[in-house]
Amino acid sequence: MTVPLLDIRELCLGLAVGRSVVRPLLKDVSFQIMPGEAYGLVGESGSGKSVTSLAVMGLLKKPLAVSGGEILFKGENLLALPKRAMRRLRGNRIAMIFQEPMTALNPLSTIGRQIAEMFVLHQGKNWDEAQELAVEALMSVRVPNPDRRARNYPHQMSGGLRQRVMIAMALACNPDLLIADEPTTALDVTVQAEVLRLIKELCAERGTAVLFISHDLGVIASICQRVGVMYAGCLVEENETRALFTDPRHEYTRGLLGALPRFGSRSQHGRQRLVDIDSIIADRSKLVETRFIAPRCAEEGSRS
Amino acid sequence: MLRFTLRRTLQIIPTVVVVAMLIFVIFSVVPGTFAASLFADGKRAADPQMIARLNEEFGLNKPLMERFATYVTDLAQFDLGTSFRTRQPVIDLINDRIWASLQLAIAAMAFALVVGVPLGFLAALRPGSVLDTVTMIGAVSGLSMPQFWLGLLMMYIFALQLNWLPSFGYGDGSFRNLILPAVTLGVTPLALLARTTRAGVLDVLNADFIRTAHSKGMSEAKVVRWHVARNALVLIVTTLGLQFGSLIGQAVVIEKLFAWPGIGSLLVDSVASRDIPVVQGTILIIVLWFLVINTAVDLIYAAIDPRIKQE
Numbered sequence: 001m002t003v004p005l006l007d008i009r010e011l012c013l014g015l016a017v018g019r020s021v022v023r024p025l026l027k028d029v030s031f032q033i034m035p036g037e038a039y040g041l042v043g044e045s046g047s048g049k050s051v052t053s054l055a056v057m058g059l060l061k062k063p064l065a066v067s068g069g070e071i072l073f074k075g076e077n078l079l080a081l082p083k084r085a086m087r088r089l090r091g092n093r094i095a096m097i098f099q100e101p102m103t104a105l106n107p108l109s110t111i112g113r114q115i116a117e118m119f120v121l122h123q124g125k126n127w128d129e130a131q132e133l134a135v136e137a138l139m140s141v142r143v144p145n146p147d148r149r150a151r152n153y154p155h156q157m158s159g160g161l162r163q164r165v166m167i168a169m170a171l172a173c174n175p176d177l178l179i180a181d182e183p184t185t186a187l188d189v190t191v192q193a194e195v196l197r198l199i200k201e202l203c204a205e206r207g208t209a210v211l212f213i214s215h216d217l218g219v220i221a222s223i224c225q226r227v228g229v230m231y232a233g234c235l236v237e238e239n240e241t242r243a244l245f246t247d248p249r250h251e252y253t254r255g256l257l258g259a260l261p262r263f264g265s266r267s268q269h270g271r272q273r274l275v276d277i278d279s280i281i282a283d284r285s286k287l288v289e290t291r292f293i294a295p296r297c298a299e300e301g302s303r304s
Numbered sequence: 305m306l307r308f309t310l311r312r313t314l315q316i317i318p319t320v321v322v323v324a325m326l327i328f329v330i331f332s333v334v335p336g337t338f339a340a341s342l343f344a345d346g347k348r349a350a351d352p353q354m355i356a357r358l359n360e361e362f363g364l365n366k367p368l369m370e371r372f373a374t375y376v377t378d379l380a381q382f383d384l385g386t387s388f389r390t391r392q393p394v395i396d397l398i399n400d401r402i403w404a405s406l407q408l409a410i411a412a413m414a415f416a417l418v419v420g421v422p423l424g425f426l427a428a429l430r431p432g433s434v435l436d437t438v439t440m441i442g443a444v445s446g447l448s449m450p451q452f453w454l455g456l457l458m459m460y461i462f463a464l465q466l467n468w469l470p471s472f473g474y475g476d477g478s479f480r481n482l483i484l485p486a487v488t489l490g491v492t493p494l495a496l497l498a499r500t501t502r503a504g505v506l507d508v509l510n511a512d513f514i515r516t517a518h519s520k521g522m523s524e525a526k527v528v529r530w531h532v533a534r535n536a537l538v539l540i541v542t543t544l545g546l547q548f549g550s551l552i553g554q555a556v557v558i559e560k561l562f563a564w565p566g567i568g569s570l571l572v573d574s575v576a577s578r579d580i581p582v583v584q585g586t587i588l589i590i591v592l593w594f595l596v597i598n599t600a601v602d603l604i605y606a607a608i609d610p611r612i613k614q615e
Contacts, residue, residue, distance in 0.1 A: 057519055059515065059518055059519060087521045087523060088521060089521070090518075090519060090520070090521035091519060091521035091522075095520075096519045098515065098516060098519075100512055104512045104513055104515075105513055105516065106513040106516075106517070106531050107535075107609070107611065108534050108535055108609055109530075109531070109534070117520060117522070117530065118520055121520060121522060121526075122521065153611070155610070155611050166516075169516075169520070
């Protein structure tokens with residue numbers, strides 16, 4: 001068996017005041033990503049998908065802090081890495097695409113320059129060389145007229161184009177791992193499909209592993225080989241994508257799948273109602289402590 | 305950019321025309337005349353014949369429309385009229401004073417800029433630190449302190465007690481004479497600049513693209529230099545422009561206090577004696593100054609932010 005590229009072991013994090021964690025948000029999250037593999041994390045808003053990815057990037061902002069566990073990248077614990085060494089990895093070996101293409105780019109800087117920064121930072125190029133490489137990077141994400149586009153500012157581009165720019169930027173240094181945090185959520189459906197295909201193809205071409213975060217099971221299914229389901233700060237189920245859909249093991253996953261509309265599916269009553277997950281807002285801190293999932297699962301019986 | 309510059313510059317002209325008209329209308333309806341003010345010591349009644357003669361001489365008894373026509377035609381030839389009091393061309397009076405005023409305003413603004421912006425920046429980068437707390441307390445004190453009192457205090461300490469600097473006057477126009485009035489005048493814009501810079505930088509630091517910058521593996525210093533600085537500049541330039549424009553007006557108190565021969569004291573003296581041509585001319589110059597600063601700010605905006613040129 002090969003060594004995993006990313007190995008997250010019992011990661012705990014939460015809101016911290018001083019050194020003590022006052023409100024846990026993630027509890028014992030463990031999963032592994034193999035080199036070149038596409039791994040999906042699904043879950044509802046606030047289930048801890050994004051904080052997990054930010055923890056990997058080392059971009060957690062106060063008052064969020066890791067309180068336990070390890071994040072091993074190629075066998076090296078990122079949490080123990082000095083700041084400078086972490087900066088050399090960030091963007092270079094582990095890159096990230098964010099949800100909001102509209103605001104994720106600096107509005108006062110040309111996109112060519114913003115991509116070029118990657119080459120200046122990590123490959124020691126001068127600005128002229130970096131600018132040329134930026135044009136090539138734009139070409140690789142199939143932006144038409146890359147020469148002219150490199151001189152554009154973000155406000156001159158559509159959301160889909162901007163997300164392509166983000167992808168070009170993230171893949172500029174050929175990272176080993178690409179973290180994509182809901183990269184298509186803010187885009188309309190046709191553009192979404194294009195961007196997804198682009199990520200899939202480019203990463204397959206370059207052998208880049210992907211950690212794909214989404215609340216959309218359909219999107220995850222189209223891109224990932226394995227999926228982890230997160231709920232209230234815990235990884236409640238992990239499986240091959242196909243197996244997850246055909247044989248969900250956890251109540252919450254079943255709930256999620258039931259809530260998915262399917263084309264042409266009907267019950268004997270003519271129309272099928274989508275199952276909704278009972279939305280009692282549970283006290284998150286208790287949930288994390290006990291892994292208690294029952295209050296929100298329809299099939300767990302006693303619904304108060 | 306050239307077209308934008310040209311358009312913004314040409315927009316000054318109609319504004320000046322409207323302002324000039326307004327000034328004329330306002331000063332033709334204010335009560336009191338120059339002739340009356342000459343005898344306004346309250347001890348003896350003004351000699352009606354004397355007043356009539358003066359009004360005749362200055363053309364004040366002509367109908368309003370005729371006077372307005374003269375004013376506008378003179379203005380079109382850059383003639384601001386003649387002072388009632390000194391019988392000198394207004395343009396000469398202003399020319400004698402404006403440079404001292406500009407010197408004071410620019411020095412005060414430079415002081416505010418050089419001290420206020422870096423302080424605000426550092427405070428924002430380390431919120432809650434000692435530097436941040438001290439800067440913000442200082443800024444609030446600076447804003448709430450009356451300028452004339454601060455000026456007196458400075459005079460007392462640096463001129464009377466320490467004897468480092470001259471207490472008042474223009475002297476031979478040396479830098480030493482400029483320091484006290486410029487620092488006093490600069491305190492308010494300094495405090496405002498420090499506060500807006502801090503707020504602006506904090507705002508930018510929370511933006512999504514700063515997170516993107518961090519995710520690229522940039523050092524803190526590079527994030528600030530490459531992405532924060534330029535974005536924070538927009539707010540700084542706004543504050544700078546507004547403050548700079550109004551500084552000449554604000555300088556009246558400081559000019560009086562330090563016996564600085566600026567345009568502010570000329571204005572106050574002329575209002576008191578109803579020397580209408582001088583008042584009109586001075587206000588027009590101040591308005592012009594304001595417009596020039598405003599236009600400059602707009603041009604700087606356009607240079608900083610590519611989104612503005614497109615509109």
